[in-house]
Amino acid sequence: MDLHKAHWGKTLAWGFVTGVLYALLFFYSSELLHLAHTTPDACVVEQAGRLTYLHHPTPEACAAQGGQL
Numbered sequence: 001m002d003l004h005k006a007h008w009g010k011t012l013a014w015g016f017v018t019g020v021l022y023a024l025l026f027f028y029s030s031e032l033l034h035l036a037h038t039t040p041d042a043c044v045v046e047q048a049g050r051l052t053y054l055h056h057p058t059p060e061a062c063a064a065q066g067g068q069l
Contacts, residue, residue: 025026028032037051037053038053039055041056041069042054042055042064043055043056043057043061043067043068043069044067044068044069045065045066045067046066046067049065052067054067
């Protein structure tokens with residue numbers, strides 16, 4: 001019976017850690033998306049007040065869209 005209690009303790013502990021990590025991802029999702037979109041090789045294009053990010057474009061393709069590297 002003690003073996004089953006040990007398994008429940010580990011299960012609950014890892015479940016709690018997983019829940020905290022998911023909560024942090026949810027809470028900081030906008031910052032993580034901003035970091036993902038603003039890599040050094042991203043082209044930023046503003047269209048109708050919204051920002052669009054093009055990844056790995058050539059300078060000509062970025063300029064054609066009206067963006068900046």
